Amino acid sequence: MRDIPHFIGGRAVAGASGRFGDVFDPNTGRAQARVPLANAAELDAAVENARVAQKAWAAVNPQRRARVMFEFKRLLEVHMDELAALLSSEHGKVVADSRGDIQRGLEVIEFACGIPHLMKGDFTSGAGPGIDVFSSREPLGVVAGITPFNFPAMIPMWMFGPAIAAGNAFILKPSERDPSVPLRLAELMIEAGLPPGVLNVVHGDKVAVDAILDHPAVKAVSFVGSSDIARAVYARAAAGGKRCQAMGGAKNHGVVLPDADFDQAVADIVGAAYGSAGERCMALPVVVAVGEDTADILRSKLVTAIEGLRIGVSTDPDAHYGPVVSAAHKARIEGYIQMGVDEGAELVVDGRGFTLQGSEGGFFVGPTLFDRVTPAMQTYQDEIFGPVLQIVRAQSFAEAVSLPTRHAYGNGVAIFTRDGDAAREFAAEVEVGMVGINVPIPVPVAYHSFGGWKRSGFGDLNQYGMDGVRFYTRQKIVTQRWPKRVADGEVADQSFVIPTMR
Incomplete structure (x- = not known):
């Protein structure tokens, strides 16, 4: 070694x-x-x-x-x-x-x-x-x-x-x-x-x-x-x-309005939630669906997309994501999944117990999806930092804006909508450092700056x-001055007060 x-x-x-x-x-x-x-x-x-x-x-x-x-x-x-x-x-x-x-x-x-x-x-x-x-x-x-x-x-x-x-x-x-x-x-x-x-x-x-x-x-x-x-x-x-x-840390939210392009939003959310096994501070682990119909459509499409994910070794060119970094981190993520069950969230897809043939000792965690998560749950409040996505159901636009605003973390947030006025209002009102409008991972380009608010x-x-x-x-x-030469016999100006530029 x-x-x-x-x-x-x-x-x-x-x-x-x-x-x-x-x-x-x-x-x-x-x-x-x-x-x-x-x-x-x-x-x-x-x-x-x-x-x-x-x-x-x-x-x-x-x-x-x-x-x-x-x-x-x-x-x-x-x-x-x-x-x-x-x-x-x-x-x-x-x-x-x-x-x-x-x-x-x-x-x-x-x-x-x-x-x-x-x-x-x-x-x-x-x-x-x-x-x-x-x-x-x-x-x-x-x-x-x-x-x-x-x-x-x-x-x-x-x-x-x-x-x-x-x-x-x-x-x-x-x-x-x-x-x-x-x-x-x-x-x-x-x-x-x-x-x-x-x-x-x-x-x-x-x-x-x-x-x-x-x-x-x-x-x-x-x-x-x-x-x-x-x-x-x-x-x-x-x-x-x-x-x-x-x-x-972070607990980034993706707010989906009823007028969003659902297919594009789901593709973006799945990539942002499960890419790199969720081990990103700019991952998107919470999707806020505005309205019950929006939530039901998203849930159905998310399940279908998750079923198509391929988890593999890091050298697999067809894998969407690989293992998490350590055995301890794998255990921590799976502990949060169990916590979500215990708190009463609906476990729609369970990623625990995932194994890969030929790599049984690897630190793999399958994609996990929860529905009907509430802000009172510890799993919503904490950063899980793994391939776990949570659906929170909001009944109004105002409630959807308030969720990331009230959260202890304020790193990134995204909104998915075709409504420019709603997007503009969201960007102005939400108390988060980096905002994406139909952009799931709003990491600024190198000539801007990266940073979140709150914790x-x-x-x-x-x-x-x-x-x-x-x-x-x-x-x-x-501040420099090159004074004019003082003629013989003349006395330089003196000042005993704070200098001004008059």
Whole structure:
């Protein structure tokens, strides 16, 4: 069984803590590698490498930093198949989905290639008598990212792409469940021309996370994970004077009005609910049907669509989705299915007990459908993060809007309708950070920004886009005056009041 190293100072470094975690193949259920779990000393070594490398990297002009990002983008495209296969082997998502994971990260790298323009400041000539004012954006120094298992390529690139392009050095602590792709990304960054030490990958668990949050040289932390941990990360980082953006969980709703194109809506909902085995923070696990007739039609069509789903190993090109990431997560999902039954929801399709011939040890969960779910149920309130779809029946448009608005999470929401006025009202009224209109997974493109409201996001700035540039930089504003020469014998003007621009 292979040992996965850290990546510090531009080279592979064996773990020294003596603690390891197993990396499984979700398709078979067998351990395939060991990942080291760093201690504080190993994290400190990575930060020191980053601190030393960052000063020289920040001095490189933005155009030359952009050239490294352009070359990294090219290498991602060259190695796309290799990266997708590696990702699927540890995560379990099908290869086509893994390619999408990498592609969405690559698009953020494309955005970061524009860093010479994105870092430009403002200039005002003649703001006062002989006074000019200009601003600039400057890197923070050493920054860090803590990323989840469900997007081991995309989310790290969301973070380190803008951060490194802006002149920072980066410490990446990826999920210990699927660590190989983040490590490979770091290797490709070096191949692209990034100086050693600017990007370091440190594997680990809570010990490594706490070391990042407490390290005085780490100026900012970006986190994506569950809401309870996101809140704790945000609080601890803020207490240490760090800038922090912490993205939490989700319970996204898809509202279906009676005038919707039902066939298209069902196709969209099934893909959004069951794709990647539901292991997406932008998955769509709740469908809100407005009116009993709407609910009955949706239920019938959903059952038919679910019957046509193919669950297979991640390398099966015909599979719609593969296994979930771990045995523990499979047990958790199946526990929620039983909870839904106990709470009184109607179990229409039961995905428990699903096995795949030849992969009986794999972490597979079949597609599950509940009807007549109510907001009082724990299964409605919690993020299940698996292939479980719940139908909630609303009697009016107003009730349908209120459900995602009142929910504790506020990541994404979608509405399916042909009525432009209803869609416009919904987008204006619903209290959720990202809204789709006939778009089931409304993840913004790379030159906008990603972020939810309420328990889905902690911090003022979102991921990637201009918010990402703002998060990883600080603004400096210079007010300058070049006074005229004072003739011999004349006295320069004096002022003892706050300067104004009159």
